[in-house]
Amino acid sequence: MDQQITLSPFTRIKRSSDVIRLGFGTASVHLNLSYEKPIFDALDMLLEGTTKADLINNLTEKYSHVVADHVLELLNKGKHIVQQSFFSNENRYSRNKTYYHLIGGDDTAEEKIQSSHVCIIGCGGIGNLISMGLAGLGIRKLTFIDDDNIEFSNLSRQFAFSESDVELHKASVLSREVRKRNSNVSVNPILTKIDCPKDLSTIIPDDVDLIILSADKPENIVFWTNDFCVKNKIAFINVGYVEDWVSFGPFFIPDQTSCYRCGQLIAKNEGLDLGGLKIVEKINSRYQVPSSPSTNTISAGMALNDIILYLGGISFPVSANTKQFYLPNTFELKSISISRNPDCEVCGKESTSE
């Protein structure tokens, strides 16, 4: 039996003097005014609920094959047709579902996201925001790795924490807050410091689908996490900011994309004498990143969108094979392309994965 179809909840219509506009954003399609009657007939049938066959037959009988095909093509292009059972206002995830549908996700996107286990290393501002977002989407499990305590200076941007949480462990409080947001999410706080690459193999659970790194200490943690993910075939994204620039990526997908070591992403110190090295070390060891709720929010939001694309199997993440930068003070986007490097010491053909 043909399935009942209806109009997508995000469909809107405007008729101006020369065009009919159906939907906005990615959903936007334009129709010539000569299609006014057929499109309104089609929309009326969809509002009432119909089948694809009935819709085509009706439009073909009243107008022509060509008109019916064109109207159907535009409705499909803007994702305006959905199954009758698609949307329920009572479902807590209903708005996310329409979003997945609009950006090209199929019926399995929600289930894929909700069956995932994501591990977040670093429970600061970005970890706070991404975990709350994933909890909102109904993620199955979140593992938090952080041994830091909450400080007053964190409250400017780490929105899951309150004044009464100061001095408590970040990973524990974040777990508590995630559970408050969605009690269906399983949380796993690990209050351990990562001191060496081996620590990752000891503490990261086996069934993790994606690791998000939003910590910049110890100094080499991005390389350790990258190497662990390449070796264990786990997807990985580094999310943060470089001073006032938002930065994330490259999104590593095992056997498909470049890893963090495929390109030269971190500047090295070269040609310094002992005196120079001492000064460099002195300066760099007192470094404090300038941190603002705005950069935290933008970075977390941009990366989270890529995470949704990946976990939902919707499309390739935008930051795959690139390091993405966003400059909030000029609204500029910059990206550095990082192709898969066959000679990469970690993911290249010659690298040994014991």
Ligand SMILES: [Zn+2]
């Ligand atoms: Zn590589």
